[in-house]
Amino acid sequence: MPVDVNKTIAAARSQKGIPYSWGGGHGAKPGKSLGTCQWYSGPKPCKADKTVGFDCSGLVRYAVYLGTGKKIDIGKGGNTTSQYNDARVQHISAASRRAGDIVFFGTTSNIYHVALYIGKINGKEMMIEAQKTGVPVHEVPLRLSNGLWARVK
Template sequence: MAACQTSGPTFSKRGEEYRSAREIAAAKRAARKSGHRKGKYAGGVTGTSKDRTSRTRMPSGNLDREVATVIEAARSYTGVPYRWGGTTRVGMDCSGLLCTSFQSINVDLPRTSDEQSRYGTEVKPKDLREGDLVFFGSSKRNITHVGMVTEVNGPSDVRFIHASTSLGVIENNLYAKHYQKIFVKAVRPPVF
């Protein structure tokens, strides 16, 4: 199984150097301290907040700073293809996405979705909030997939980010029929 950290630089596109979620978060903190609101964002898009695509949209302003940082780091991987055991922009699996995203706040999440399902306090679906982890599988004993809540827009519109085997890193509605069939539980990590 791959570790959450890479030993050296990885290139996502020819000539473009890979930046880890931790590096992205550090650059954003530095930009905030200097008071810049325009410039280069995690997804590589430049301009004002009106110019940003859904790929780089910011979490709502009332979120805890650490939750917002983790969500922003996860969203920076939107579109990265699925790769079992992957933790880089070349390829990412579901638990690797969360492991790498949580590193942006210096938290080492367990590596597998099954281990992550035991990391924190179980939460009822009606009490979900941004940063909570959602787990999928055939039963509580067979957790096979994980995602992280990015937006709670109402009782039937809860968005989560995950690494889909067919579409790569993407956000979906937890209440879509497919995800409701395989939803097992939700957990709030102890860091929030």
């Protein structure tokens, strides 16, 4: 099932303003959900288990799911590492990136964040992410051009 880049980006953009929630987006099916305070290390007290929203991998999971016509659930609801290691994810070079690709932050043994690359807008490379507690899903300039890049096959 090929990825429809426009649908993938539209799905992510439609979630702008949704709260960040640690573990959010990892329910039985892709989509915003209550988060969890298990393994949470952000600001205290943890409010994730009372907040419906997305964490970074939950948002990317949802966007790819809709962009593939609800056919591909990368990482099967797991974290950034399970998404990066999913057999349906092709690792690509930073130089070959294009809109709709996924950028993972960290190293192959320690991935700590993921975002959806949406390409150049007004000359700036942009991405959509669920960044951290207290910051809703937002569109921002690309912070990491040499990250671990991937494309869903």
